[in-house]
Amino acid sequence: MLSGVFGLEQVVESGSLSFVVIDGSTIQEPGATETTYRLHIAIDLINLRLRQVEVSTDKVGESLDHYALASGDVVLIDRGYNQPKSLVPFIDRGGDIVLRYNAHSMNLYEDDGQGGMMKIDWEKRLQSLGKQTGAIPVYLCHDKKRIACTLHxxxxxxxxAAQARRKAKLRAQNKGRMAREKTLVLSEWVLILTSVPVELLDTKTAAALYRVRWQVELVIKRMKSLLAIDQLRARKDSALAELYLHGKLLYAAVTEKIAQRCFARALTKLDGPRELTPxxxxxxxxxDIKSGLNACFPRQKRFDRDYLRAVTERPRKRSLQCLPEPITELIQQCRILEVSRV
Structure with a gap:
């Protein structure tokens, strides 16, 4: 049902050029300190509309395999998607990537001059650039396939750069080890891997395009702040948790559809000047949706007990504050003597 609301079928069947930003977010059940559910979110970068949202458990990581992507899609993705097993098949189907490259989690290769592939040593390669930008031809490999790409x-x-080095050293120190020189060198660079030919996407444009990926973070922030999608009040794997999450996603889709229908002219796109944020x-x-739902489904007295149970504070180590016992006894005595106004 949500796929239909988002208009996913029409998007996939169009086969035309489309810029898609993909990211994930986490949700915790009450009292949890780790991830309970994970949201996999894709938005259309031009009009900032939700294109697809999937819900998974904490056992399912980030991957392009979660999304219905088609030929002509250019996806902007962060470090969590450095996975050749999902990137190579997608590019092979006619898609393209603009990816924040993580040299620690994915290798890239170059021609060794003898018909084979040689892994690139990024510490040496970046040092050879000095402090200059560069567009480096590379190959992304998986199984027996290799895809020509560019590393900007x-x-x-x-x-x-100095701040990034300090953070890298601090992260290593917190793990009880010294930061490697390779890590320190890499921390001073922004590395963007793309399958779009350098003739169409130069280094400056690739960096500027990747920065626009921030829009998906704003979409996630809106979903959490306005719709409270992350305030899960149910336990993991319960029917109520599933109902809550999918109900909130439907709420997000309806909100977006109303905005598109009623304020289409006001919702400016990213391919032109913007005067309004959503x-x-x-x-x-x-x-308005909340008010309408409350009017259609007023609170019924027969559910008061269930309502109060639902909003009651969860068990906690520290009890809610009360008056000292001697004071409550004094008040009780005054009530018996009918000299209390409490």
Missing amino acids: AVPLPAGK WRLYKTIAE
């Missing part, structure tokens, strides 16, 4: 290397400004608009629509 952009050095961080001196101040940010935040206040979506907030107003979400409040």
Whole structure:
């Protein structure tokens, strides 16, 4: 049903050029300190609409395999998607990637001059660039397939590079080890891997395009702030948890559809000047939906006990604060003597 609401069938069947931003988010059950459910979210980068949202357990990681992608899709993805087993088949089907490359989790290769592939040593390669940007031809390999790509290397400004090195050292220190030189070198660079030919997407444009990926973070923030999708009040694997999550996603889809239908002219796209962000608009629509639902389904007195049980505080180590026992006894005595106004 949600696929139909999002219009996913029409998107996949179109086969035309489309920029898609993909990311994930986590949800915790009450009292949990680790991930309970994971949301896999894809948005259309031009009009900032939800294209697809999938719910999985914490056992399912981030991967392009969760999404219905088609030929002509250009996906913007972060470090969590450095997975050749999902990237190579997608590119082979006619898609393209713009990926924040993580040299620690995925190898890239170059021609060794003898018809074979040689793994690239990024510590040496980046040091050879000095502090200059570079577009490096590479191969992304999986099984017996190899895909020609470009690695765009952009050095961080001196101040940010020093800050990145400090953070890398601190992360290693917290794990009880020394930061490797390779890690420190890589921390000073933004590495963007893309299958789009360098003639169409140069280094400067690739870096600028990847920065726009931030829009999916804003979509996730809206879903959490306006729709409270992350405030799960049910236990993992329960029917109530499934109902809650999918109900919230339907809520998000309906909110977006109303915005598109009623304020299409006001919702500017990213391919032109923008004067409005969806935040206040979506907030107003979400409040209107709440009011409408409350009017259609007023609270019934026969459910008061269940309602109070649902909103009761969960068990906690520290009890809710009360008056000291001697004071309550004094009040009780005053009530008996009818000299109390409490």
